[in-house]
Amino acid sequence: GQQLNQSPQSMFIQEGEDVSMNCTSSSIFNTWLWYKQDPGEGPVLLIALYKAGELTSNGRLTAQFGITRKDSFLNISASIPSDVGIYFCAGQLSLTNAGKSTFGDGTTLTVKP
Amino acid sequence: GAVVSQHPSRVICKSGTSVKIECRSLDFQATTMFWYRQFPKKSLMLMATSNEGSKATYEQGVEKDKFLINHASLTLSTLTVTSAHPEDSSFYICSARSAGGFTDTQYFGPGTRLTVL
Numbered sequence: 763g764q765q766l767n768q769s770p771q772s773m774f775i776q777e778g779e780d781v782s783m784n785c786t787s788s789s790i791f792n793t794w795l796w797y798k799q800d801p802g803e804g805p806v807l808l809i810a811l812y813k814a815g816e817l818t819s820n821g822r823l824t825a826q827f828g829i830t831r832k833d834s835f836l837n838i839s840a841s842i843p844s845d846v847g848i849y850f851c852a853g854q855l856s857l858t859n860a861g862k863s864t865f866g867d868g869t870t871l872t873v874k875p
Numbered sequence: 876g877a878v879v880s881q882h883p884s885r886v887i888c889k890s891g892t893s894v895k896i897e898c899r900s901l902d903f904q905a906t907t908m909f910w911y912r913q914f915p916k917k918s919l920m921l922m923a924t925s926n927e928g929s930k931a932t933y934e935q936g937v938e939k940d941k942f943l944i945n946h947a948s949l950t951l952s953t954l955t956v957t958s959a960h961p962e963d964s965s966f967y968i969c970s971a972r973s974a975g976g977f978t979d980t981q982y983f984g985p986g987t988r989l990t991v992l
Contacts, residue, residue: 804968804983804985852981
């Protein structure tokens with residue numbers, strides 16, 4: 763089946779630094795989603811991307827849907843301690859696939875004050 | 876954004892008992908809900924797709940008689956872990972699909988921590 767390679771696996775950064783993480787796939791997705799998960803909680807949707815080349819921002823977060831439709835990245839600018847958590851990318855093949863998502867393995871972000 | 880609730884948030888049960896977990900979409904109708912299982916520091920593993928008014932579709936390797944799914948209405952799906960064993964202990968998360976036009980997004984519940992003694 764489809765697999766997503768998410769990198770890096772973990773990041774340790776200083777407060778105020780910018781962060782970048784990405785996901786790549788060997789196959790095409792029609793939708794890319796980025797989620798954040800806090801410990802003991804369900805993932806929360808951060809950004810949804812529906813069109814190749816699309817660049818979308820949500821506050822300090824920016825994500826792009828790669829032109830090839832096989833990759834996406836998420837940037838976090840000026841990180842703060844509450845950015846700590848696990849970030850997951852997810853790809854969806856098509857609306858006809860019943861909305862099933864394939865998830866990356868996550869990027870664990872640690873922000874040092 | 877759309878809100879999905881799960882109940883209970885935590886449950887501890889004895890081995891051999893059954894546990895029911897509810898997933899509700901609070902402010903939208905969800906014809907499709909998904910059930911995931913997550914092990915510590917791991918990604919989400921899709922267990923099954925729950926469709927309102929029809930049988931659930933299980934992923935390969937997931938026992939349908941072990942994990943019973945019922946999607947009785949457009950806002951409620953339940954997962955019942957039957958005859959639970961310690962290896963069933965995990966974090967179970969549901970999501971509800973909100974689809975319309977070009978958008979198709981999953982919104983997750985807060986998860987249920989199951990501990991089987």
